[in-house]
Every structure is written in structure tokens, then in C-alpha cells.
Amino acid sequence: MTNFDLAVVGGGPAGMAAALKAHEEGIEKIVVLERAETLGGILEQCIHTGFGLHYFGEELSGPEYAGRFIKLLENTNIVVKTDTMVLDIAEDNTVTAVNKTDGLLKISAKAVVLAMGCRERPRGALSIAGSRGSGIMTAGTAQKYVNIDGYMPGHEVVILGSGDIGLIMARRMTLEGAKVKMVCELMPYSGGLTRNIVQCLEDFNIPLKLSTTVVATHGKDRLEGVTIAKVDEKLQPIKGTEEYVPCDTLMLSVGLIPENELSKNAGLTLDRITNGPKVDEYRETEHKGVFACGNVLQVHDLVDYVTEESQIAGLGAAKFIKGEKISGDCIETCGINGVRYIVPQRINRETDTDVKLYFRVGAVFKNAAIVVEANGETILSKKKKKLCPGEMEYVLIKKDVIANLPKDSVITVRVEA
Amino acid sequence: MEKRELVCVACPLGCGITVTLGDSGEVLDVTGNTCKRGDAYARSECTAPTRSLTTTVRVEGGKAYVVPVKSAGPVPKGMMFDCMKVINEASIKAPVKIGDVVIKNILGTGVDIVATNNAE
Numbered sequence: 001m002t003n004f005d006l007a008v009v010g011g012g013p014a015g016m017a018a019a020l021k022a023h024e025e026g027i028e029k030i031v032v033l034e035r036a037e038t039l040g041g042i043l044e045q046c047i048h049t050g051f052g053l054h055y056f057g058e059e060l061s062g063p064e065y066a067g068r069f070i071k072l073l074e075n076t077n078i079v080v081k082t083d084t085m086v087l088d089i090a091e092d093n094t095v096t097a098v099n100k101t102d103g104l105l106k107i108s109a110k111a112v113v114l115a116m117g118c119r120e121r122p123r124g125a126l127s128i129a130g131s132r133g134s135g136i137m138t139a140g141t142a143q144k145y146v147n148i149d150g151y152m153p154g155h156e157v158v159i160l161g162s163g164d165i166g167l168i169m170a171r172r173m174t175l176e177g178a179k180v181k182m183v184c185e186l187m188p189y190s191g192g193l194t195r196n197i198v199q200c201l202e203d204f205n206i207p208l209k210l211s212t213t214v215v216a217t218h219g220k221d222r223l224e225g226v227t228i229a230k231v232d233e234k235l236q237p238i239k240g241t242e243e244y245v246p247c248d249t250l251m252l253s254v255g256l257i258p259e260n261e262l263s264k265n266a267g268l269t270l271d272r273i274t275n276g277p278k279v280d281e282y283r284e285t286e287h288k289g290v291f292a293c294g295n296v297l298q299v300h301d302l303v304d305y306v307t308e309e310s311q312i313a314g315l316g317a318a319k320f321i322k323g324e325k326i327s328g329d330c331i332e333t334c335g336i337n338g339v340r341y342i343v344p345q346r347i348n349r350e351t352d353t354d355v356k357l358y359f360r361v362g363a364v365f366k367n368a369a370i371v372v373e374a375n376g377e378t379i380l381s382k383k384k385k386k387l388c389p390g391e392m393e394y395v396l397i398k399k400d401v402i403a404n405l406p407k408d409s410v411i412t413v414r415v416e417a
Numbered sequence: 418m419e420k421r422e423l424v425c426v427a428c429p430l431g432c433g434i435t436v437t438l439g440d441s442g443e444v445l446d447v448t449g450n451t452c453k454r455g456d457a458y459a460r461s462e463c464t465a466p467t468r469s470l471t472t473t474v475r476v477e478g479g480k481a482y483v484v485p486v487k488s489a490g491p492v493p494k495g496m497m498f499d500c501m502k503v504i505n506e507a508s509i510k511a512p513v514k515i516g517d518v519v520i521k522n523i524l525g526t527g528v529d530i531v532a533t534n535n536a537e
Contacts, residue, residue: 047485047533048471053428061471061487063534067515147473150482175472175501194431198424199468203494 004079005029005321007095007109009086009262012041013303014294014310015115016069021314022113023076027321031079031107033086033097039073040066041117042140043303045147048168050195054304065303081105089114089266093289111289111317114263114277115310118295120165121255130217133224139165139253143172152176154249158226159183160214162190162197163390164301166253171200180204181245184212184228186235186254189364191390193301213237214250223248256299266290273341274298280330281347281355282316283309288327291317298343298358301392305358326350331374331402331409335359338415339370340389347402347411355402356394361387361415369416370395374409387415418445423462427454434459467491471533472504474519479511481536486519489529499524512537 005027008015011034019032038044043051046062053059056068073080084099095107120138135154137145143165145153155178159166162185170180183201188211190197201208209228215237216227230241258276260268268277268285276297277285283293293313294306319325330346343358357372365387372379372395379401387393395413405411419438424431430451436459437446447459461467469491473483492500500523509519513536520530 044534047473047487049469049487050428059428059469061485061533063485064515067534147483147485148481150473150475172472175470175497176505177501194424195426195428198431199426203468 001094001106001108002031003029004031004107004109006031006111006113006317007093007107008032008113008115009089009095010034010041010115010117010294010296011036011039011080011082012115012117012294013043013066013069013306014117014296014313015041015113016066016073017307017310018113018115018291018293018314018317019078020069020072020076021311022318022321023078025315025318025322027318028077029079031081031109032073033084033095033107034080034082035085037082039070039080039082045140045144046168047147048172051303054302055307062303086262089262089290091267110321111291113310113313113317114285114290114292114296115294115313116259116262116296118256118258118299120252121257123252126160126252126254128214128217130226131220133217133219133222135219135223135248136217136250137252139163139169139251142169142249142251146172146176152178154178154247156181156247157249157251158214158228158245158247159251159253161185161253161255162192162208163253163255164192164196166251167192167196167200169251169253170206171204174204174206178249180206181247182207182209182228184209184214186211186213186231189388189390193390215242217250218244223250226250256295258296258299260296263292263296271341271343271345274343276343278345279343280327281312281344281351281353282319282325283313283344284316284320284325284327289317289320291320298341298392301390305392309358326352329407331405331411333357333411333413336412336414338362338365338368338387338417339413342413347397349402349405349407351399351402354399355397357397357411357413358392358394359413360389360392362389364388365415365417370413371416372397372411372413374405374411379411381416421463423459425450425455425458427452427458436460436463438463466494468494468497470497470500470530472501474504474530474532475508476513476536477508477510479513479536481511484509484513484519484536485533486530487533488523489531490527492523492526492528496524496526500526500530504530
């Protein structure tokens with residue numbers, strides 16, 4: 001058994017920021033456990049720019065953004081174990097992991113930060129008829145093939161799902177000489193950032209087909225084509241709108257799922273909407289001393305926000321280790337009328353910090369207001385030109401406001417159209 | 418006079434911008450942007466559009482197959498595919514450090530192609 005103050009599971013942007021923040025707060029013995037060969041997480045394959053505008057005030061590529069944190073980490077005494085797979089987190093915060101050099105590792109930690117990130121929803125989660133020939137893959141897998149392994153997975157591409165990874169890959173494949181025939185999106189709006197629709201699709205005249213899905217794949221050993229169809233308001237394919245599109249590659253960008261196997265095994269309940277653990281304002285889960293941040297907690301659009309959230313978790317973990325973290329009566333938060341979820345799900349009434357409530361809306365709203373209420377009274381109201389599901393929003397609640405709310409209050413956030 | 422609606426790509430906010438153009442295509446007015454970068458983007462987009470280019474370059478004699486690169490500044494939008502051709506014919510010897518110049522002054526644009534990751 002090795003003793004640490006803090007064990008961080010995952011060495012992507014979330015894990016690195018949490019570890020660095022805790023270190024900055026004076027926590028001495030920190031270990032970061034990373035499954036891959038290097039730190040950096042998914043940023044290593046995100047070679048496009050657009051990272052860091054909020055946090056660093058400049059536009060960086062994924063590896064450059066990760067590189068800055070890796071460099072900071074290397075200048076500390078934080079222990080980094082790569083190629084290391086965490087198997088279990090026990091009730092007493094003992095972390096069991098395994099790697100080639102140490103064999104089985106037992107780490108006793110005062111606090112744990114969960115920063116395992118997320119993974120892509122695979123084909124199996126969709127009901128597309130057809131055989132299982134090669135040429136069907138998630139957009140992130142294709143991204144790894146092209147950007148890390150240096151080879152092209154196909155020449156004629158259809159992309160299903162207009163999330164950011166799908167849009168980025170449409171441009172990437174086009175630049176490398178492939179023909180991207182179209183991006184199909186089940187919903188009547190895109191799930192990606194507007195800027196990516198402009199610079200990844202419009203720049204290259206790639207059609208974005210909204211309310212359209214892939215209903216069948218064709219080809220035995222290798223994909224030869226797909227059948228697409230329009231969908232109705234219930235998202236069901238409309239008979240008679242089917243169209244055959246020849247292609248050798250189908251890329252799926254149909255959503256991300258927080259990777260919470262460890263959290264579930266540790267007995268944490270997950271929020272049914274975010275698929276991440278339920279947390280308080282310092283991102284402490286229901287399990288004392290276990291914190292969560294980054295895409296394992298909620299899927300983010302911008303890594304800058306992951307960094308911000310992970311610093312909150314790192315600070316929370318440091319406070320917990322030093323015995324300074326407030327933990328008492330909590331006020332719950334709840335998204336209603338167009339607001340799908342809120343992170344954090346609860347706030348300590350006697351909290352020592354102002355709290356940002358992060359949320360996503362369930363549909364596109366124009367010229368709407370975000371209204372925050374508790375006990376029938378409006379805490380704040382904020383006008384918004386545009387709200388869309390693809391972009392995370394937040395409202396800031398002052399700690400005095402929270403302290404003045406009666407016990408058992410619920411803070412609700414809603415959209416007023 | 419002509420009005421053009423743009424979505425700014427300078428940052429992930431994606432502000433909607435309206436540009437008023439004169440008869441000979443000169444920019445008369447920019448509205449809707451929320452920062453200076455948006456103003457600059459709108460003006461350049463209507464006169465000489467540019468984009469930053471990110472891709473990979475083959476690595477020789479290293480553990481990695483490719484290393485990611487970017488254009489150190491924006492290149493003319495119309496030259497993206499020509500730049501890709503040059504980059505795909507190039508290679509760099511390992512080890513590579515972030516910031517290493519892979520191709521100097523690509524196609525006379527005055528813009529360097531630089532590595533954005535280390536490669537052993």
C-alpha cells in the first residue's frame with residue numbers, strides 16, 4: 001500500500017488541472033494515474049485550433065493546450081503513472097490500479113478526483129440495419145487514424161451526426177483529399193458550434209442535411225453505400241424519402257457518454273441526464289472525499305471550461321484534505337422548462353464561494369431569458385439572444401444569496417421564451 | 418450597397434455579424450461583433466478571406482508516424498489545398514519539439530508551418 005494525499009484518475013485536461021490546482025493549494029503527495037502512454041487525453045488527437053481562447057487568451061491546438069499543462073506538471077513533484085489502468089475505488093478511497101512496472105498497485109488516498117473523460121456512442125447504440133463490413137467507425141476513431149497513426153481510413157465519406165467531432169473530421173478528411181459527401185443530422189438543428197459549421201462545412205461546400213438519418217448500410221466486407229432518409233417530428237424515418245448514397249466510409253458523431261464504470265462500481269449514483277455523478281459546488285460526489293470533473297461529470301464543448309471546472313474540483317479536494325471543506329445542509333438545483341440539467345446538483349448552504357450553475361437547454365431558443373428562482377422568488381434573470389443545446393450556459397449565484405435561502409430550498413433554472 | 422451576414426469563426430462564441438459593403442466591395446460598416454477580433458475577421462472575410470491550417474507531417478526515424486502542425490498565422494483561404502500538397506510531400510526528422518519550423522514561408526505566403534506537438 002502506497003499513501004498519497006490525492007489520487008487523480010485520468011491524465012487528460014481535467015486530471016492535470018485538478019492535480020495542479022491541489023498542488024498549488026499546498027497538497028504534497030499527489031499521484032495522477034493515466035491509462036494511455038502519455039498525458040493529454042483526447043487533446044493529443046485534436047490537432048485543430050480553437051483551444052485556450054478563454055483560459056490562455058490565445059488560440060492553441062489540442063496538443064499545445066495539453067502541452068502547457070504537461071510542462072507545468074513536470075515542474076512539480078506530482079507523481080505521474082502512465083500506462084496505468086485503475087480497476088477499483090473502494091469505500092475507504094483505496095485505489096487499485098495495474099501497470100507493467102509496478103504490477104498491482106494499492107494506493108491509499110485521502111481524496112480522489114475522478115477525471116476519466118468520456119467516450120463516443122458506438123454504432124451498436126443506434127439501430128442501423130446492415131452488415132458489419134469495415135469502413136464504419138466513430139469520428140474520434142477516424143481522427144486517431146488520421147492524426148496519430150497517419151493513414152486515411154477512406155475516400156468517400158458520409159458523416160452521421162453534426163457534433164463538433166463530426167464537423168472537424170469533415171474538414172480534416174476533405175483537406176487530406178477525401179470526398180465528404182454530406183453530414184446527416186437527426187435533429188432539426190446541429191449539435192456543433194456554429195463556427196464549426198461555417199469553417200468545416202460551408203468553407204468546403206459540404207451539405208448539412210438536417211432531420212436526416214442513416215437507415216441502412218450496404219456492402220459485405222467493405223462499406224459500399226448507405227441509405228439515408230428524412231425523419232418526422234418524432235424522429236422516425238419517413239417512408240418514401242430513402243436515398244442511396246455510395247460511400248466507403250461512415251463516420252458516427254452521435255454523442256458522448258461519460259466513462260463512469262469506476263464511479264458506478266464505487267456506488268455513486270449518476271444524474272440521469274448528464275450520466276455523470278451528482279456533485280456539490282466543489283464537485284464532491286455523494287461519496288466523501290471523491291470529486292469528479294471534466295467530461296466524466298458532464299460533456300463539455302470547450303476544454304477551457306473543463307480546466308475551470310477541474311480547478312474547482314482540485315481546490316475542493318485540497319480543502320477536504322486540509323479539513324477545511326464545508327459539508328452540511330444542501331440546497332438542491334433543478335432545471336425546468338427547457339433547461340435539461342444543472343451542474344452542480346447541490347450547493348452547501350454555508351458555502352464559502354459564489355457558484356456558477358452550468359446547464360444545457362433542450363431546444364433552440366431565440367431572444368429568451370434565463371430565470372433563476374427559489375421559493376417562488378426570482379434570484380436573477382438574464383437575457384439571451386440565442387440558446388442552443390450545443391452550447392453550455394451558466395449563471396452565477398452569489399454566496400450570500402445561497403446563505404439566505406431557507407433549509408430544503410430548491411433553486412430552479414428555466415427558460416422564458 | 419450590399420449587406421452580408423457572417424458567423425464569426427474567430428472564437429467558439431460564433432457571433433452573428435452584419436457587414437455593409439460598398440459598390441466596389443469595400444467595407445463600409447461592421448455590426449454585431451462583440452470584440453475587436455470579430456471586426457477584423459469580418460473585414461478580412463469580405464475582402465481577402467484567410468484561415469489557419471492544421472494538419473500533420475510525416476516523421477522520419479521516430480516512434481511517431483506523424484506530428485501535428487499548424488500555420489503560424491492565417492493563410493489565404495483559396496490556398497489551403499495548395500499548402501496541403503506541399504505539407505504532404507514534406508517530412509521531418511525526429512525528434513521534433515513544439516514550435517519547430519517544419520516549412521518556412523510556405524508558398525511565399527510569409528507564413529511558417531510549425532509543429533504543435535513533440536515527437537520522439
